[in-house]
Amino acid sequence: MRNVRLIARMDIKGKNLIKGVHLEGLRVIGSPQEYAQKYYEAGIDEIIYMDAVASLYGRNNLSHIVEETAKGVFVPMTVGGGIRSIDDAHHLLRSGADKVAVNTAAIANPMLITDIARRFGSQCMVLSIEAKQVGPDRWEAYTDNGRERTGLDVMDWVRQGVSLGAGEILLTSVDKEGTRKGFDIELVRAVTSLVNVPVIASGGMGKADDLPVVVNQGGADAVAMADILHFNRTSLADIKLAAQQAGLGVRKFSHE
Amino acid sequence: MNNVLLVDYGLGNLFNVKRALEHCGAEVRVSADPDEIGQADKILLPGVGAFADGMREIRRLGIDHALRHAAAAGSPLLGICLGMQMLLDESEEYGSSEGLGLISGKVAAIPQTDSDGQALKIPHIGWNELVMPEGRTCWTGSLLSTTAPGTAFYFVHSFMAQPSSPSHRVADCHYGHHAVSAVIARDNVMGCQFHPEKSGEAGLSILRRFIAQ
Numbered sequence: 001m002r003n004v005r006l007i008a009r010m011d012i013k014g015k016n017l018i019k020g021v022h023l024e025g026l027r028v029i030g031s032p033q034e035y036a037q038k039y040y041e042a043g044i045d046e047i048i049y050m051d052a053v054a055s056l057y058g059r060n061n062l063s064h065i066v067e068e069t070a071k072g073v074f075v076p077m078t079v080g081g082g083i084r085s086i087d088d089a090h091h092l093l094r095s096g097a098d099k100v101a102v103n104t105a106a107i108a109n110p111m112l113i114t115d116i117a118r119r120f121g122s123q124c125m126v127l128s129i130e131a132k133q134v135g136p137d138r139w140e141a142y143t144d145n146g147r148e149r150t151g152l153d154v155m156d157w158v159r160q161g162v163s164l165g166a167g168e169i170l171l172t173s174v175d176k177e178g179t180r181k182g183f184d185i186e187l188v189r190a191v192t193s194l195v196n197v198p199v200i201a202s203g204g205m206g207k208a209d210d211l212p213v214v215v216n217q218g219g220a221d222a223v224a225m226a227d228i229l230h231f232n233r234t235s236l237a238d239i240k241l242a243a244q245q246a247g248l249g250v251r252k253f254s255h256e
Numbered sequence: 257m258n259n260v261l262l263v264d265y266g267l268g269n270l271f272n273v274k275r276a277l278e279h280c281g282a283e284v285r286v287s288a289d290p291d292e293i294g295q296a297d298k299i300l301l302p303g304v305g306a307f308a309d310g311m312r313e314i315r316r317l318g319i320d321h322a323l324r325h326a327a328a329a330g331s332p333l334l335g336i337c338l339g340m341q342m343l344l345d346e347s348e349e350y351g352s353s354e355g356l357g358l359i360s361g362k363v364a365a366i367p368q369t370d371s372d373g374q375a376l377k378i379p380h381i382g383w384n385e386l387v388m389p390e391g392r393t394c395w396t397g398s399l400l401s402t403t404a405p406g407t408a409f410y411f412v413h414s415f416m417a418q419p420s421s422p423s424h425r426v427a428d429c430h431y432g433h434h435a436v437s438a439v440i441a442r443d444n445v446m447g448c449q450f451h452p453e454k455s456g457e458a459g460l461s462i463l464r465r466f467i468a469q
Contacts, residue, residue, distance in 0.1 A: 003383050003408065040456070045383055045410075070275055076410060076454050094271055098454060121305050123379055123412045167379065198381050221377065251383040251408045253456075 005222035021178035043253030054082025070096025117165030146174035180206025188218030212246030261296035276453035303338030340447025370432030409450035
């Protein structure tokens with residue numbers, strides 16, 4: 001049985017872990033390193049760091065936080081936000097990231113996907129997509145935390161991104177993000193039935209029972225969680241238990 | 257002796273392996289120098305990427321002879337992910353290319369479908385549990401001597417090692433009902449397909465056992 005991957009998604013502004021609604025209306029939560037360490041010790045499968053203000057500064061500013069986190073967190077780390085070149089990716093990988101998530105720069109220059117995949121392997125190249133519903137079964141790709149529209153149809157973009165070398169897709173529903181109303185199941189299902197690379201569902205997890213729905217009905221391979229963990233609404237142990245009770249495999253974890 | 261030589265042949269994420277080894281108490285030296293590698297007490301061969309690219313760089317730098325020399329002299333050698341696959345004779349990734357030949361066998365693609373004919377996601381990414389390969393009853397004396405069967409480790413790969421001798425197969429994992437080599441070993445030459453540096457405490461304990469050898 002395949003284990004569903006449970007990922008803590010941490011949006012960062014400056015030195016702080018933050019959380020917003022629909023990727024906006026940001027609220028400071030605390031030190032990213034401390035939260036990452038806490039989740040690692042509780043048995044999280046992966047960590048995602050997103051620089052929430054990268055577009056403002058035109059670059060990713062997380063390398064120091066990544067470096068500090070990597071000293072004590074030994075699970076895969078994906079870093080995204082403001083990655084515009086091979087050099088940006090390399091710098092973050094040196095700092096301790098295992099994968100980079102690229103959105104805006106890939107839309108501006110799709111060949112960046114191929115360049116990163118060729119240089120570091122496709123497993124390293126996560127295509128980050130911010131999807132907003134624009135009609136029945138139609139979603140548009142956005143950039144800049146769901147503020148800027150691109151005119152790109154999400155399904156066309158997913159297909160192109162994978163053919164260019166993306167090894168994984170981080171699929172964020174701008175509509176559901178921060179609402180705690182559950183994932184956009186139709187969006188996730190549309191993407192997972194389109195391509196054969198792993199898809200991380202992100203945005204909307206409000207309770208433990210939301211997880212088995214997006215895996216069983218949406219076909220998600222992994223689930224990104226923010227709000228539910230950061231505000232300690234439900235423990236990771238309870239989330240795993242809910243997944244197991246719904247018949248899903250999760251990584252068994254002990255403190256030994 | 258807690259000195260580990262980490263082979264730098266330009267591929268893969270050395271930094272995370274180095275950090276994890278140091279966290280486990282090793283003195284790490286990063287080197288591409290064949291003389292240093294040939295005389296190292298303990299060698300770790302990391303690797304992410306394509307088999308042919310990795311072997312080309314290793315040959316270009318003259319590291320292949322050094323690794324064979326060190327292995328023959330009895331130095332513990334651990335290959336991780338692509339580093340493990342390169343220990344074998346050859347790979348069918350993008351045609352056929354020759355490996356280090358330290359463990360006999362080949363590297364083949366993970367089948368595209370499971371045993372029921374359903375499409376499998378490739379690469380195999382995620383946490384998967386180790387099991388005893390058919391015919392093996394314990395992990396005593398191996399890197400897994402204190403690992404419980406069923407412990408999960410983090411895998412990212414599209415190709416898999418197929419040692420010719422079942423005795424070199426230490427642990428498998430199952431993907432789409434296929435048995436996939438997870439740990440292989442022949443005397444002092446060892447490999448793990450998963451990333452111990454990214455597999456939490458379970459992975460670090462494997463690195464500690466390697467360092468203590």
